[in-house]
Amino acid sequence: MPKYKRVLLKLSGEALAGENSFGVDVKTVGAICDKVKEVVEMGVEVAIVVGGGNFWRGRNGHQMERTTADYMGMLATAMNGLALQDALEARGIYTRVQTAIEMREIAEPFIQRKAEKHLKKGRVVIFVCGTGHPYFTTDTAAVLRATEIKADIILLGKAVDAVYDSDPKINPNAKKYEEVSYMEVLEKDLKVMDSTATAMCRDNNMPLLVFGIADPENIVRAVKGEKIGTIVK
Numbered sequence: 001m002p003k004y005k006r007v008l009l010k011l012s013g014e015a016l017a018g019e020n021s022f023g024v025d026v027k028t029v030g031a032i033c034d035k036v037k038e039v040v041e042m043g044v045e046v047a048i049v050v051g052g053g054n055f056w057r058g059r060n061g062h063q064m065e066r067t068t069a070d071y072m073g074m075l076a077t078a079m080n081g082l083a084l085q086d087a088l089e090a091r092g093i094y095t096r097v098q099t100a101i102e103m104r105e106i107a108e109p110f111i112q113r114k115a116e117k118h119l120k121k122g123r124v125v126i127f128v129c130g131t132g133h134p135y136f137t138t139d140t141a142a143v144l145r146a147t148e149i150k151a152d153i154i155l156l157g158k159a160v161d162a163v164y165d166s167d168p169k170i171n172p173n174a175k176k177y178e179e180v181s182y183m184e185v186l187e188k189d190l191k192v193m194d195s196t197a198t199a200m201c202r203d204n205n206m207p208l209l210v211f212g213i214a215d216p217e218n219i220v221r222a223v224k225g226e227k228i229g230t231i232v233k
Contacts, residue, residue, distance in 0.1 A: 001224070002039070002042045002043065002044045002223045002224060002225075003223065003224060003225030004044060004152040004153055004223055004225075005044065005045060005152055006044070006045040006046075006047075006119060006149065006150065006151050006152050007039075007044060007045070007046055007047070007151055007152060007153055007154075007155050007222075007223060008047045008048070008049060008142060008145060008146040008149070008151040008153075008154050008155065009036070009046060009047070009048045009049075009155045009157065009219065010048075010049050010050075010051075010138070010139065010142040010154055010155065010156045010157065011032070011048060011049070011050045011051065011080075011084075011157050011213065012050075012051040012053055012054075012138075012157070012158065012159075012213075013050065013051040013052045013053035013054035013055060013076060013077070013080055014051075014053050014054050014159065015028070015032070015157055015158075015159075015213045016028060016029050016032070016050070016054055016080055016083065016084075017054040020054075021054075022054060022055070023054060023055070024054065024079075024080065024083045026087075029083055029084065029087045030087055031216045032084075032087075032213070032216045032219070033084065033087040033088050033091055033093075034091065034216065035216040035217060035219040035220050036048075036088060036093070036124060036219065037088065037091045037092070037093050038219075038220050039219060039220060039223050040093055040122065040124060042223065044223055045119040045120070045122070046119075046124045046125075047115070047119060047124070047125045047126075047127060047145065047146075047149055047151065048081075048084060048124065048125070048126045048127065049126075049127045049128075049138055049141055049142040049145055050077055050080045050081055050084060050126065050127075050128060050138070051077060051080070051138040052073045052074070052075075052076025052077040052079070052080060052138070053073075053076075054076075054080070055076035055079060055080070056069075056072050056073045056075075056076040057073075066134060066135065067134040067135075070130075070134035070135065070136075071101075071134060073130075074100070074101055074128075074129040074130050074132070075101075075129070077128045077129055077130060077138060078097075078099060078101075078103065078106070078107065078128045078129055080128070081097045081099075081107070081126045081127075081128035082097060082106065082107075084126050085097050085126055088124055093123075093124055094121075094122065094123040094124070095123060095124045095125075095126060096108060096115075096118045096123055096124075096125050096126070097125075097126045097128055098110040098111070098114075098115055098125055098126070098127055098128070099127075099128050099129045099132075100127070100128070100129040100130060100131055100132030100133075100141070101129040101132050107128065110127065110132075110145075112148045112149065115127075115145075115148075115149055116149055116150075119149065125149075127141065127145045131144055136196065137193075137194050137196070137197065139156075139193035139194050139197035140193075140194065140196050140197040140200065142154055142156075142197070143193075143197045143200045143201050143204070143206060144200070146206055147200075147204045147206060151206070152207075153206075153207045153208065153209055154201070154206060154207070154208045154209070155209050155211070155219065155222050155223070156192070156193070156208055156209065156210045156211070157211060157212070157213030157218070157219070158210060158211070158212065158213060159212070159213070159214065160210075160212060161211060161212030161214075161228075161229060162176050162177065162178075162210060162211070162212070162229045162230040163176070163177045163180055163185070163190055163192055163210050163229075163230035163232065164176050164177070164190075165177070165188065165190070176230070177190075177230045178227070178230060178231070179230065179231045179232075179233070180230060180231075180232050181232070181233065182198055182199070182201055182202035182232060182233070183202065185198050185232060186198055186199065186202075192208070192210055192230075192232060193208075201232070205233075207231065207232070207233040208231070208232040208233070209222050209228075209229055209230070209231050209232075210229045210230045210231075210232065211228050211229030211230075212228075212229065
């Protein structure tokens with residue numbers, strides 16, 4: 001039995017690249033979409049916000065004007081959204097891509113009531129192009145969209161399997177949190193999401209579950225309320 005009625009799944013662009021560092025790995029996307037299908041067939045309403053880091057991380061080099069780099073990143077998320085849509089619809093799951101930047105030929109504009117209508121009809125809604133504004137990350141977009149569609153929780157699929165007090169790849173003695181508050185995340189700079197997104201979650205009482213996306217089965221476990229990852233609230 002699912003614990004949640006409506007969830008927002010946040011996927012990084014890198015999660016779609018699989019073992020590659022660039023582009024979309026069809027097998028990896030398929031494995032994720034198999035589990036999204038399973039969740040939808042349990043009667044859960046699913047929205048997805050996807051990042052674009054598998055195509056574009058232009059700010060890292062500081063070679064480009066920030067606004068231009070951010071808009072290029074938004075376009076990268078649109079490519080990932082279309083890849084997810086294609087994989088889900090190949091599995092018989094009706095899907096809509098909604099974009100914060102108008103591109104009428106390939107996606108609907110984001111309209112909150114329309115998104116909710118799609119969700120109630122059992123369609124997966126994929127939100128792309130972040131908030132539509134530079135200087136905001138797709139983490140912030142995930143919190144914004146989750147709040148707008150009144151999601152029960154944000155499921156944050158990451159490369160690490162939980163929240164730790166330091167980087168577990170560097171520090172083998174890093175402490176894993178089973179539960180942590182947003183205030184603690186901000187005060188200790190735990191790098192769950194950027195500070196804007198974290199503060200927005202706190203201000204809107206939006207719970208967040210951080211889990212490892214390397215095993216897509218964790219999506220199903222998270223929706224069922226099994227003890228995985230870290231709950232932030």
